[in-house]
Amino acid sequence: xxxxxxxxxxxxxxxxxxxLDAGRYDFGSGDIEAEFFYQYARVAEKLRSIIRTRHPIAxxxxxxxxxxxxxxxxxxxxxxxxxSVATGVFGYGIAEMARTLTSEVKVVxxxxxxxxxxxxxxxxxxxxxxKMVTMVHVETPSGVVNPVAAVGEAVRAFGVPLFYVDAVxxxxxxxxxxxxxxxxxxxxxxxxxxxxxxxxxxVAVSERAWAQIDRTGYQGYDALAxxxxxxxxxxxxxxxxxxxxxxxxxxxDRILSLGLDSVIRTHAEVAAHTRRRLGExxxxxxxRRAADSAPTVTAVRVPERMSWADLDRRLRAEGVVMGGSIxxxxxxxxxxxxxxxxxxxxxxxxxxxxLAKIIA
Numbered sequence: 001x002x003x004x005x006x007x008x009x010x011x012x013x014x015x016x017x018x019x020l021d022a023g024r025y026d027f028g029s030g031d032i033e034a035e036f037f038y039q040y041a042r043v044a045e046k047l048r049s050i051i052r053t054r055h056p057i058a059x060x061x062x063x064x065x066x067x068x069x070x071x072x073x074x075x076x077x078x079x080x081x082x083x084s085v086a087t088g089v090f091g092y093g094i095a096e097m098a099r100t101l102t103s104e105v106k107v108v109x110x111x112x113x114x115x116x117x118x119x120x121x122x123x124x125x126x127x128x129x130x131k132m133v134t135m136v137h138v139e140t141p142s143g144v145v146n147p148v149a150a151v152g153e154a155v156r157a158f159g160v161p162l163f164y165v166d167a168v169x170x171x172x173x174x175x176x177x178x179x180x181x182x183x184x185x186x187x188x189x190x191x192x193x194x195x196x197x198x199x200x201x202x203v204a205v206s207e208r209a210w211a212q213i214d215r216t217g218y219q220g221y222d223a224l225a226x227x228x229x230x231x232x233x234x235x236x237x238x239x240x241x242x243x244x245x246x247x248x249x250x251x252x253d254r255i256l257s258l259g260l261d262s263v264i265r266t267h268a269e270v271a272a273h274t275r276r277r278l279g280e281x282x283x284x285x286x287x288r289r290a291a292d293s294a295p296t297v298t299a300v301r302v303p304e305r306m307s308w309a310d311l312d313r314r315l316r317a318e319g320v321v322m323g324g325s326i327x328x329x330x331x332x333x334x335x336x337x338x339x340x341x342x343x344x345x346x347x348x349x350x351x352x353x354x355l356a357k358i359i360a
Contacts, residue, residue, distance in 0.1 A: 005319040008351045010140045010297040010337035011169065012191035012198045015247075016254065019196050023247030030240035037234055043245055044231075046252035047202055050260060051171050051186055053178035055204040058227035059248070061241040064168045064189025067201035069097065070222030071185040075162060075212045076132065078102040083130040083160075085116050087146055088139030089327040090166055098134065106130070112142045112329060115292040118150035125158045132162040137176065138169040140192075141325045143285070143299025143335060144292050145174060152181035162209060168192055172255050173267040173296040173339045184209040190244065193267075193296060195340030196251040199244045254341075263343075267295040270338045273345055274298050277352045281359060286333045296339035299325065301332065303359055308334055311358065318354035 007014040030036035044057040060066050072094075076082065082103045084095035087110045098105045108124045110116055116135065125133065133155050138145050148165055155163045164185040167176055171186075172193030178186045184206040191198035205213070205224060213225050226237040255263050275285060275293065278300060286299035293299075302308045308324050308331050315322055325333040338348050 004316065004321040006321070006347060006350045006354070008320065008322045008336050008338065008342060008348065010323045010335045011339070013193075013195045013337060013340040013342050015195055015197055016341050018254070019247045019250045022250035023197070023243040025243050025246060028242060030236060030242045033242070036240065036242050036245075037231060039242075039249060040240070040245060041231060043249045043252060046249065046256060047188070048204070050252060050255055051167065051176050051178045051188070051204060052180065053186065053204045055178065055186075055206050056228065057202055057204045058224055059245060060201045060203070060222065060227070061199065061238065061244070062201050062222070063198050064187065064191070064201045066222050067187045067203040068094065068166060070201070070224055071164060071187060071203055072097055072101060073220065073222060074218045074224040075185070075209060075216055076101050076103050077216055079104060080132065081106070081128060081130040082132045082134060083108060083124055083128050085121050085133065085135035085146070085151060086110065087114065087116050087144055088112050088136065088142040089329075090139055090141070091136045094134045094136070094166065112139075113144070113286055113288045115144050115287075115289070116146045116151065118147050118154060121151050122154035122157070125154050125160060129158070130160055132164055133160050134164040135166070137165055137167040137171075138174060138294045138296055140169045140294075140297050140335065141299075141327060141329055142287065142333065143294050143297050144287050145170065145294040148183070149177070149181045152183060156182045162212060169296055169339070170294070173264065173343065174294065175264055178204055190248050190251070193340040194248065194251040195254070195342075196248045197244065199241060200248055264295070267339065267343050270343045270345055270348055271295045271298060274336055274338055274348050274352070277349075281356050283359070286329070296337070298336045298338065299333050300336065302334055306359075307331065314358045315354060318357070320351045320354045322351065
């Protein structure tokens, strides 16, 4: 695969050499090496610091979808009521996932270019009385950040048993307070702001979520139940991806060594810089309100006088790779991923300089 000097994709993000080096084990298995268990425990503790939680964390082998599916299967039974807050591809997608599990799903839907309205969500919770509320922290296809904290308040106020949040594209780059926001299943992936290779899904599980997992009794590759005591028993349900977990530890160390607050502030500053320059070029952001734009990715409307395919081709000729979008936004929106190791003004400026040259 060709390597581009200026990577600005919205994930998987560029992986620093230190992270790649940490994962270059040439022997060993978590099944037999004691060091693996110590490392797994360290990684879980570092993840807890980054997403601000005291809850146990399961680190599972598989792209982030492994935990998005696993958390639903492990806690839902046929007929359970699920209220899905949807503002984009992934929010609506999670609703469909719950439907395949024969849950009774109600969608509180919003346009792709707007964030959720917490008051409307609260009214829907009061009327529907769900067992679970699901939502997405950052919708990468549309560049929107949602008010998870405000929805979490409504979840608690109406006594909803479970709050499920896809934080894959926000954790480690945007403000996220798992416990303070009342999140019971906080779902993460290794390939976005952590800037580690794809291949790991992580989930912080509250005590009430564990209790529901026990009641549901789901068994399968993506089941969460075996991870509750896997570390204490030193027995995982399948061979752990030691190499990937070693890389994830290095990725966590990068964030923590810089300081979590500093990293979050840097993402916000780089995002603001990106949007200021785009405005100077006369380009339009996709979210209808600037305040709804995510600090980790900027979604931009494709200029009317060219196609995304042409813009993408010309950017790549300049050594820059940005991202198109998916679903209903395919061909209409492109995305600049300033997250993780890509959250640098110099990197963004190199990409935006090329963009300005192309659209001039």
